[in-house]
Amino acid sequence: MPKEYKTPKLDDLEKGPWPSFVKEIKQAAKNNEMSNDLLAVLERSYDERIGHWKHGGIVGVMGYGGGVIGRYIDIPDEYPNISHFHTMRINQPAGWFYTSEALRSICDIWEKHGSGLTNMHGSTGDIVLLGTTTDELEPTFQDLAHVGFDLGGSGSDVRTPSCCVGEARCEWACYDTMGVCYETTMRYQDELHRPAFPYKWKFKFAGCPNDCVAAKARADISVVGTWRDAIKVDDAEVATYYDNGMDIFNDVVLNCPARCMKFDHESKKLEINNADCRRCMHCINAMPKALRPGDDKGATILIGAKAPIIEGALLSSVLIPFLKMEDEEEREAWYDIMEEIQDIWCEEGKNRERIGEFIQRVGMANFLEAVGVEPIPEMVAYPRDNPYIFFEQDEEEE
Numbered sequence: 379m380p381k382e383y384k385t386p387k388l389d390d391l392e393k394g395p396w397p398s399f400v401k402e403i404k405q406a407a408k409n410n411e412m413s414n415d416l417l418a419v420l421e422r423s424y425d426e427r428i429g430h431w432k433h434g435g436i437v438g439v440m441g442y443g444g445g446v447i448g449r450y451i452d453i454p455d456e457y458p459n460i461s462h463f464h465t466m467r468i469n470q471p472a473g474w475f476y477t478s479e480a481l482r483s484i485c486d487i488w489e490k491h492g493s494g495l496t497n498m499h500g501s502t503g504d505i506v507l508l509g510t511t512t513d514e515l516e517p518t519f520q521d522l523a524h525v526g527f528d529l530g531g532s533g534s535d536v537r538t539p540s541c542c543v544g545e546a547r548c549e550w551a552c553y554d555t556m557g558v559c560y561e562t563t564m565r566y567q568d569e570l571h572r573p574a575f576p577y578k579w580k581f582k583f584a585g586c587p588n589d590c591v592a593a594k595a596r597a598d599i600s601v602v603g604t605w606r607d608a609i610k611v612d613d614a615e616v617a618t619y620y621d622n623g624m625d626i627f628n629d630v631v632l633n634c635p636a637r638c639m640k641f642d643h644e645s646k647k648l649e650i651n652n653a654d655c656r657r658c659m660h661c662i663n664a665m666p667k668a669l670r671p672g673d674d675k676g677a678t679i680l681i682g683a684k685a686p687i688i689e690g691a692l693l694s695s696v697l698i699p700f701l702k703m704e705d706e707e708e709r710e711a712w713y714d715i716m717e718e719i720q721d722i723w724c725e726e727g728k729n730r731e732r733i734g735e736f737i738q739r740v741g742m743a744n745f746l747e748a749v750g751v752e753p754i755p756e757m758v759a760y761p762r763d764n765p766y767i768f769f770e771q772d773e774e775e776e
Contacts, residue, residue: 380407380414385421403495411459412493412509419457437464437512439519442571445529446515462512463493467530468505468522469563472556473543483525491518501596501685502580503540504530534730535573536566541583542590544603550662551585552603552675553703559583565713575720576727576736586671587659593683594694598733599716600680606700607672608652609661615668617646630664676702679712681719682734692734695742699756718749 385400392398403420406413423429430452437448447465454461468484484505488494493509500506505527510518519529530538539562542548544555562581563570569579582593585603593600620626626648631639638654639661641647648668650661662669679701680694698715702708719733722745727736737745746753 380409380411383414383418383421385417387424388417388421406494410489410494412463413495415457415459416463416493416495416509419451419453419460431463437515439516439529442529443573444532444535444571447532449509460509463509464512464515466492466507466510466515466518467500467502467532467538468507469528469530469538470499470503470505470540472541472559472563473546474499474503475543475546480525484522484527487518487521487525491521502530502537503591504538529571531570531578533573534575534577535571535579536569536575537578537580538570539563539566539581539583540591542585544583544585548585550588550603550659550671552605552671553585553677555583555585555601555603558601558703558709561709569720575724577730577732579720579733587657588663594680595683595691596685597683597694598681599697600683600694601677601701601703602680603675603703604657604678604700605672605675607674609650609655609672610670611648611650612668612670613647616648616665619665619668620646624665626665630661633660633664634658635660676700682732682737684732684734688730688732689735692732692738694734695737695759696756697751699754715749715751722748 388400391400400417403413403417407417419430432450432452433448436443438444438446445467447467449463449465451457451460451463471480484507485494485496488496488507488510491510491514492507495508497506497508507518522528539559541555541559542551544551544553546556559581562583566581569575579599580597581599581601582591582597583601584591584593587602587604589600589602591597593602616626620643624630626641627643630648631641635658636654636656638651638656640649642649652672662671677700678696679698681697682692683694684692698712701712723733723736726740727733728739731739740748742757743753746757
C-alpha cells in the first residue's frame with residue numbers, strides 16, 4: 379500500500395461546490411505510488427509557497443523530437459517515486475470523438491506505465507498523460523501505437539492540429555473541419571514530430587464564426603468557417619420571434635457591430651445589408667430559426683494569434699479572406715503559402731518568436747511582400763492615421 383501523507387490544505391480544496399482535482403489524484407493514489415507522492419509534494423508546495431518541479435534535459439521516444447515534456451523534481455531523495463514525472467501529449471481524434479473502448483485502452487496503458495492521471499484535454503487539444511519515468515516512455519509509446527494513437531506536438535514544432543466537431547454535429551459549420559484537420563495533421567507529420575521552427579506553430583479549425591475552439595485568439599493559423607453570399611432570412615419565423623415577445627430592434631439590430639440591419643415593426647420584416655455584414659453570427663445565434671448562413675460557404679484564413687506568454691496576447695489578422703475548403707486546388711494553394719511562410723520564419727525569425735510577433739517586428743507589408751501575398755482591404759486592422767504615404771521606387775516608375 380502507498381505511504382499515507384497528511385494533506386490538510388488539499389483536503390480543504392475538496393470542500394467547494396465544484397469537482398475537485400484533489401479528489402481525482404487521491405483516487406489514483408490509492409493504488410499508485412507516483413500519484414501518492416504527487417499529493418505530498420503539492421501539499422508541501424502550498425506550505426512553502428514554492429514549486430518543486432523543474433525541466434532538466436530532453437527526453438523523448440525513438441525517432442521523435444516532440445510529444446514528451448520532461449519533468450523532474452528538485453528533491454528526488456525525499457520523493458523517489460516522482461523523481462521523473464514526464465508528461466506525454468497524445469494526438470487526439472478530430473473533434474474529440476472517442477469510443478468507450480478507445481478511452482479504456484488509453485487509461486489501461488497509462489495505469490500500466492504511469493501515474494494514471496490524465497488531462498482531457500490540454501489547451502492545444504491533446505490528450506495529456508501526466509507523470510511517468512524515462513524508462514517507461516518508449517513502452518508507453520509502443521502500446522499506444524498498437525491501439526491506434528500517436529504522439530502530438532511539443533516544443534518548437536507544429537502543435538497537434540485541433541478542430542470543432544464541424545459538420546458532424548453542428549448545423550452552422552461552413553466546411554468539413556474534421557476532414558481538413560485530419561488532412562493537415564497527416565501532411566505535417568514530420569514538422570509535428572521533429573521540432574525545427576523558431577517556436578511553436580498551431581493550426582486550429584473552426585466551422586463557423588462562433589469559433590468554438592477559440593482559434594482567432596490562440597492559433598498561429600486560424601481557419602474559420604464563413605460564407606460570402608447573403609444571410610438566409612425566413613420572414614415568417616422573424617415574425618414569430620417578434621410575436622412571441624422578442625425585442626428584435628434592441629436585442630438584434632442594435633447589437634449588430636456593422637449596423638447593417640433594419641427592422642420594420644409594422645411589416646415585421648428584417649432587412650440586412652449583406653455588403654456591410656461582418657459575419658459575426660450574433661443575429662443568427664439570437665434567431666436561429668429565422669436566420670441561417672448563406673449557401674456560398676468556405677473559410678477565412680487568419681494568422682498570428684497567441685496567448686500572452688513571452689510577449690503580450692495577440693489576436694489574428696486576416697491573411698486570406700475566403701477559401702473554398704472543398705476545392706482541392708484552393709487548399710493546395712493555401713498549403714503552399716503556409717510552407718512559404720514557414721520557410722521565411724525559419725530563416726528570419728528569432729528564437730521563441732511566434733509568427734504573430736515576427737509579423738509585428740517586420741511589419742505586415744514587408745511580411746506579405748516576402749511571402750508573395752497581395753495586400754487587400756480585409757487585412758487592415760484599423761484605418762490608417764498617418765497622412766504620409768511612401769511608395770517604393772518600382773511603384774513610382776510604374
